[in-house]
Amino acid sequence: MKTATIPPLRVTPELREAAESVLQDGESLSGFVERSLVKQIEYRKAQQEFIARGLAARDKSRETGQYVTEAESLAALGGILEKHRSTE
DSSP states (O other), rough: OOOOOOOOOOOHHHHHHHHHTTOOOOOHHHHHHHHHHHHHHHHHHHHHHHHHHHHHHHHHHHOOOOOOHHHHHHHHHHHHHHHHHTOO
């Protein structure tokens, strides 16, 4: 596959300096920017999927009339948290 380029990015000297100050050994600024872009894309896709699941759950609840109470939700989340704490 052919590679493509991202448009040049103009930043303040302070932002460039801040980015360079957190580079790890052997890491280039362009590599840092590329990884940051990949992570931001992953984050936004996950965010979109989360919202879509929430809207689908809302629609299903409206259709069926079945809702989960706040107490039930918190109990379920507490169970998940305890499960993960016990595996640490």
